[in-house]
Amino acid sequence: MKYMLLMQFSQENADFPGLDQWKPEEIQAHVRFMQRTNADLAAAGELVDAQGLAMPETARIVRSHGGGAPVVTEGPFPESKEWVAGWWIVDCDTERRAIEIAAAVSAAPGPGGRPLDMPIEVRQIMAAPPAEL
Numbered sequence: 001m002k003y004m005l006l007m008q009f010s011q012e013n014a015d016f017p018g019l020d021q022w023k024p025e026e027i028q029a030h031v032r033f034m035q036r037t038n039a040d041l042a043a044a045g046e047l048v049d050a051q052g053l054a055m056p057e058t059a060r061i062v063r064s065h066g067g068g069a070p071v072v073t074e075g076p077f078p079e080s081k082e083w084v085a086g087w088w089i090v091d092c093d094t095e096r097r098a099i100e101i102a103a104a105v106s107a108a109p110g111p112g113g114r115p116l117d118m119p120i121e122v123r124q125i126m127a128a129p130p131a132e133l
Helices: 024-043 095-106
Strands: 002-010 047-052 060-065 068-074 082-091 120-124
Touching (some): 095 120
Antiparallel strands (some): 002 082, 002 120, 047 082
16 A cells, blocks of 8 residues: 655644754754665665655745646745645555554654654545545
């Protein structure tokens, strides 16, 4: 089964300073942790994909506009209190294993090497529409 693990931040759940306030060695330790995690998942045959996203200020919302030119809204989006920082797609045998991976990722080091305890949303990827559709 494939699961998407979404790394999300919000003003309410981040009890650590913004990345722009971290020391360079703290950022490097965080990146090394993520690289090691991805390498371990790849070696176990569980990693399908993992990506980090640019900061929300670079985001764009695009909507069709009645067949005309699309409407593009530029960030940042002050009304948005949460943003997705990155994701993993893992292929593992059970939801329990997906949760174990999410818990490990949640503990990525932050300032002072302390675990960030980031919320990681775990969602199964649908292989096909539900049978009742």
